[in-house]
Every structure is written in structure tokens, then in C-alpha cells.
Amino acid sequence: MKTDVFIAGGGVGGLALAAKLASRGVHVTIAEQLKRESPVYKGELLQPKTLAILERLGVIDEIEECGHVLDQLRFQEIKRRPGQAPEEINLTELDYGRVASVYDHALMVPHEQTKAILRNKGKEYEEYYHYLGGARFLGFENGMAKVKQNKEVTYIEAQVYIGAEGRSSPTRDAMNVHVKRKDYNHHFLTVTIPRPEDFTKGKVITTSSCFLGLFPLPDNEVRTVFLIKAGEYKNVKEKGLEYLYQAYGELEPELAEGVRSIKDWKTVQLMIPFTYHVDHYYSGNLAIIGDAAHTVHPMAGEGMNLAIQDADVLGELLAWCKEEGKPFDENLHYYEDVRKPRVSFLLQLSHLSALVYSFRFELWRQIRSRAVQRIYDDDQLHVKQMLNISGLGRWDFSLFDRAIQGSMLPTRKKKVTDRKQQKYLFSEEEDYPWRYE
Ligand SMILES: Cc1cc2nc3c(=O)[nH]c(=O)nc-3n(C[C@H](O)[C@H](O)[C@H](O)COP(=O)(O)OP(=O)(O)OC[C@H]3O[C@@H](n4cnc5c(N)ncnc54)[C@H](O)[C@@H]3O)c2cc1C
CATH class of the missing domain: 3.30.9.30 (D-Amino Acid Oxidase; Chain A, domain 2)
Structure with a gap:
């Protein structure tokens, strides 16, 4: 069996990527080991950047309806x-x-409903979209993906192979990347x-x-x-x-x-929360997205969002490669260039939020309470916090900000204008830089 892109894993990341590729005329085959809905809770909070991506995918109305x-x-x-x-x-x-x-x-949407909406979107492009349910990806043999479905083994040949299998990823294993887990x-x-x-x-x-x-x-x-x-x-x-x-x-x-x-x-x-972040997202014609590449502490509600945001950037890149006749593997670095620093930043932000709630003593509570209140009292801190977790942009906290938050300096009285914020929202050029080079 031949396809342009093979995706192992039909979670939110794999499904968002498959729907995007199929909608742009890229042949995609997606293998998901489960035959039916998973009973496991896997997050429900869709951040603003994810909503923007879902709108571009043409599914925002359905998502909003059940959110x-x-x-x-x-x-x-x-x-x-x-x-x-x-x-x-x-x-x-x-x-x-x-x-x-x-x-x-943000929007709270039951996880399986988000997946069903993405799956149905992909099916609209039946010529390009091949969903294999109850199909387990076993690894690579002779440069092809080995998939077992109903006791039968099939080999799938693709130009590029994407690991979207979540925390336990045979694609990541094949890439030989370093994973260091923090508990x-x-x-x-x-x-x-x-x-x-x-x-x-x-x-x-x-x-x-x-x-x-x-x-x-x-x-x-x-x-x-x-x-x-x-x-x-x-x-x-x-x-x-x-x-x-x-x-x-x-x-x-x-x-x-x-x-x-x-x-x-x-x-x-x-x-059980833990985190890791692999040192590289691609190798040759293999790439990983979502939890296969990074797992984030759930405190800031980012895991699912990072997976969909990875899928958006990688999907746009692969679709562009196909449209422009460029080799997929030679351009995968763009995906890592865009996504890895953003993910690192959000991993750090979620880690800090986790620490804020990790210690059980009165003095810590007082410090936390004051620090959270100061985010509200100082508009720049407020804007930075919400902008950063929204995924729509990145505005780093400076030492000065942290000193204000820690009550070492007074709060600023000035409101942040929308115009000032615009500088920190991700532009199309920052999201998809290959189009501009
Ligand atoms: C208990 C728990 C709670 C969470 N809570 C939140 C939260 O509140 N907010 C949030 O944003 N995120 C949360 N997350 C994180 C979020 O679920 C993940 O970040 C997100 O689902 C990652 O999406 P993904 O597509 O990368 O992986 P997954 O959603 O894990 O999807 C991977 C898919 O691949 C399939 N698969 C795995 N191996 C194979 C194989 N070999 N062959 C074929 N298919 C395979 C799996 O069945 C699964 O469907 C939580 C995660 C867990 C585990």
C-alpha cells in the first residue's frame, strides 16, 4: 500500500494533521489502534490558538456547538x-x-467529541483520507510502516512517516531521540x-x-x-x-x-503528571508530533493544544511541499524550528504553574495568593499570562515582571494597548516561515 503521508496514532494530533492534509490534496493514511472511543480522560480545554486552527480547518461551528x-x-x-x-x-x-x-x-469540549469532529472532517475528503481503525503500528521494516489490523499485517510505503502515537511512540523509538522524564x-x-x-x-x-x-x-x-x-x-x-x-x-x-x-x-x-521534551522532532523522513514529542504538566491545560498546534504547522508545511513539488524530508526542519521553542516555553510555563501549587504550607499559600493577585493588578502581567497560555503569541516575562509579581516592585498603572500587544502575537510569517523564504 502506498500513500504520501503515513500517520501512526489517531488522537487529536494525528486526526488534526490528517484532516488538514486530506483537505489540501495530500494522500494520508492514518492507523489508530483503538476500534472505538477511549474511556480515558485526556483533556478538554481548547485554548484560543487551537480555536483559530480549528476555524481554518472548517470545524469551528461543530466544536462551538458542543463546547x-x-x-x-x-x-x-x-x-x-x-x-x-x-x-x-x-x-x-x-x-x-x-x-x-x-x-x-477558551472552550471546554469533551475530548472524544473533538476527535469525532476531526475524524468526520477528514472523511469529507475521501479520495485522500484513509483511516484504518483497530490498526496497530508495530514499527518499520524495510523502510515501510508495519501495521497489524484484524490479525493481518500490512506494509505501508510513504514519503514521510509521522508518529502521533502519544506517550509511547514506536516512531520516536525508531528516531533514537533522548527522552528525560520529570516527575x-x-x-x-x-x-x-x-x-x-x-x-x-x-x-x-x-x-x-x-x-x-x-x-x-x-x-x-x-x-x-x-x-x-x-x-x-x-x-x-x-x-x-x-x-x-x-x-x-x-x-x-x-x-x-x-x-x-x-x-x-x-x-x-x-x-500522574510528568513531563519530557525530546531533543529533536524529525530524523530523515520521520517526524513526531504531540505527546510523542513532549508531555506537559496538565496545570495550564496545554497538552492537547500543543498536539493540535504541532499538527497545524506540520500539516501546512507538508501540504506546501506537495503543492510546490518540494521533498518532504528536506523541509521538516521548519516544523522543528517553529514548534520546538514554543513548546519549550509552554512546558516551562506549565512547570512553574505546577510548582506554585506543589507545596503545602501556609507561607507558600500567602506568597502564591499575592503573586496571583498581582497578575491581575498589573495589566502587563495579566496580558502576558493570558497571551502566553492562549498560544496566540509569546511575550516573555522579564526579571522586572517577576519582581513586580513577587511584590518587590510596585505594580504598573498603565494599561497595555492592543497595538502594543500585536507585536507579540504570532504572525503568519512566524507560523509558516517557509512560505516567505
Ligand atoms: C490522564 C490524562 C489527562 C490529561 N489531561 C489534559 C488536560 O486536562 N488538558 C490538556 O490539554 N491535555 C491533557 N492531557 C494531555 C493530552 O491528552 C495529550 O497531550 C493529547 O491527547 C496529546 O494528543 P496526541 O494526539 O499527541 O496523543 P494521544 O491523544 O495520546 O493519541 C495517541 C493515539 O495514538 C494511538 N496509538 C498509540 N500507539 C499506537 C500504535 N502503536 N499504533 C496505532 N495507534 C496507536 C492511541 O490509541 C491514541 O488514540 C492529558 C493526558 C492524560 C493521559
Whole structure:
């Protein structure tokens, strides 16, 4: 079997890449090992840059239809009071609206729905799109991809092979890249529960020792993420569901009823955060995208977004190669040139956000609370934070910024103009530089 591009793995990254390539007349074959929907939670927050990409792919209407808009993230520090409503110590509201873009919000979309929409988009270009479900990519033999589907082995010959298999990637193994994993002192429990209709804002609730992230989904549901110490899962489970009911109820009384819908630990997923970033994204005619190349701490909600953003840049590049008659492998460096520094930057940002919530003592809570509040009080910090996590641009934090955030310098009174921000939004030339050279 022959194709222009072979993609191993039909997660969000592989599917976004396949849909883009097929829409541009590039023959693509995608092998996904699963036959049906995965029951595993894999993230739902689509950042503004991803929404821009999905719009260009022509799927934004469907995505918005099954999404819940998040225009703001609330950070609430409280004092937990057993058996009573908590006492609020501080509330900071960070706004996507501070980003000078029409994409001024994030969207919470169930992961499998995003995948289904991308898969269906690809199918619209049936001449170019070949989706193999229940097909496991086993590795390379004689320069071809070896795929097993229904006990039969097929060899697929392509001009370029893309590894989008997620954390365990045979393509990455074949590229012989270096992967250094970093672990954290905490894990998360995550579960979706019902929410009151007016509970619509994203919210992170913290005390000196607790963390509960709440991200509303459509249909009056909310994704909850509860931090526990690394290795504590078994102990927490032994305490019974009552432990969760009480913790959620005391941290967010509005969810005291919803949390009781959890009837079985099986619906509660353990999430173990870790990170890595490979040293190169391509080798010869092989390239990797998404979690195959990098895994990010989930605190800033970036993993899925980085995969789709990789797919966008690589997809545009491969489509351009085909249109211009350029060899795919000789141009893969552009993909790494654009994506690797951006991913490094967001990995670092997510890592810092993780550290902010990693230590359980009162003094740390006070420092954190002040630092988060200062992001709001100083407009430049506010704009930088939201712009950076949105993926729409990059505006580095300076030492001066960090000194303001750490209360060593006073906050700036001046508002950042949209015009000033424009300089830091990624231009088409920065996203797709090969077109301009
Ligand atoms: C528990 C958990 C929670 C997460 N929470 C968040 C979050 O809140 N926000 C966020 O943005 N990100 C989150 N992420 C990260 C996010 O899920 C990933 O970054 C994103 O899914 C990466 O997309 P991907 O396409 O690269 O890989 P994946 O989504 O992992 O997709 C890889 C696909 O390849 C298939 N595959 C694997 N091996 C093979 C093979 N040999 N042959 C054929 N197919 C294969 C798999 O079945 C899968 O469908 C989370 C991840 C996990 C694991």
C-alpha cells in the first residue's frame, strides 16, 4: 500500500494533521489502534490558538456547538471550615478577553467529541483520507510502516512517516531521540460531576493544603481535578467516597450535591503528571508530533493544544511541499524550528504553574495568593499570562515582571494597548516561515 503521508496514532494530533492534509490534496493514511472511543480522560480545554486552527480547518461551528465557553479563570484562596461554608481569603479573576484577538476565550469540549469532529472532517475528503481503525503500528521494516489490523499485517510505503502515537511512540523509538522524564510530588484525581446551571466559570480553589480545579462542560457538567500527594491514591481510596464528598463540599459548597453522583471509584481517574521534551522532532523522513514529542504538566491545560498546534504547522508545511513539488524530508526542519521553542516555553510555563501549587504550607499559600493577585493588578502581567497560555503569541516575562509579581516592585498603572500587544502575537510569517523564504 502506498500513500504520501503515513500517520501512526489517531488522537487529536494525528486526526488534526490528517484532516488538514486530506483537505489540501495530500494522500494520508492514518492507523489508530483503538476500534472505538477511549474511556480515558485526556483533556478538554481548547485554548484560543487551537480555536483559530480549528476555524481554518472548517470545524469551528461543530466544536462551538458542543463546547462550553470559558472567558475567565477564577483563582480563589479559601480557608476550609469543616461542616461550614469556606471563608474566602482572596479571589482573582484572569480574563482571556485581555488578549487582543477575536479568539478571546477558551472552550471546554469533551475530548472524544473533538476527535469525532476531526475524524468526520477528514472523511469529507475521501479520495485522500484513509483511516484504518483497530490498526496497530508495530514499527518499520524495510523502510515501510508495519501495521497489524484484524490479525493481518500490512506494509505501508510513504514519503514521510509521522508518529502521533502519544506517550509511547514506536516512531520516536525508531528516531533514537533522548527522552528525560520529570516527575512531580503530586498526582490528581479527576472526575466529571453535575454542576448547577449558573456555575459557568473556570475556577481553581486552594487552601494551604488543598487544590480543586473546576472546569465547566456543556450539559451542566463540570470536570473536576483534585490534587493528592504522589503515592496517596490507595490511602484516599481506602477512606471511601465520603472523603471526596466532604472535601468537595467544603471547598465548593455549590458542588456538594453534584459530587454525590460519584457512586464508584471506577469513574474517578488517577492522573500522574510528568513531563519530557525530546531533543529533536524529525530524523530523515520521520517526524513526531504531540505527546510523542513532549508531555506537559496538565496545570495550564496545554497538552492537547500543543498536539493540535504541532499538527497545524506540520500539516501546512507538508501540504506546501506537495503543492510546490518540494521533498518532504528536506523541509521538516521548519516544523522543528517553529514548534520546538514554543513548546519549550509552554512546558516551562506549565512547570512553574505546577510548582506554585506543589507545596503545602501556609507561607507558600500567602506568597502564591499575592503573586496571583498581582497578575491581575498589573495589566502587563495579566496580558502576558493570558497571551502566553492562549498560544496566540509569546511575550516573555522579564526579571522586572517577576519582581513586580513577587511584590518587590510596585505594580504598573498603565494599561497595555492592543497595538502594543500585536507585536507579540504570532504572525503568519512566524507560523509558516517557509512560505516567505
Ligand atoms: C490522564 C490524562 C489527562 C490529561 N489531561 C489534559 C488536560 O486536562 N488538558 C490538556 O490539554 N491535555 C491533557 N492531557 C494531555 C493530552 O491528552 C495529550 O497531550 C493529547 O491527547 C496529546 O494528543 P496526541 O494526539 O499527541 O496523543 P494521544 O491523544 O495520546 O493519541 C495517541 C493515539 O495514538 C494511538 N496509538 C498509540 N500507539 C499506537 C500504535 N502503536 N499504533 C496505532 N495507534 C496507536 C492511541 O490509541 C491514541 O488514540 C492529558 C493526558 C492524560 C493521559
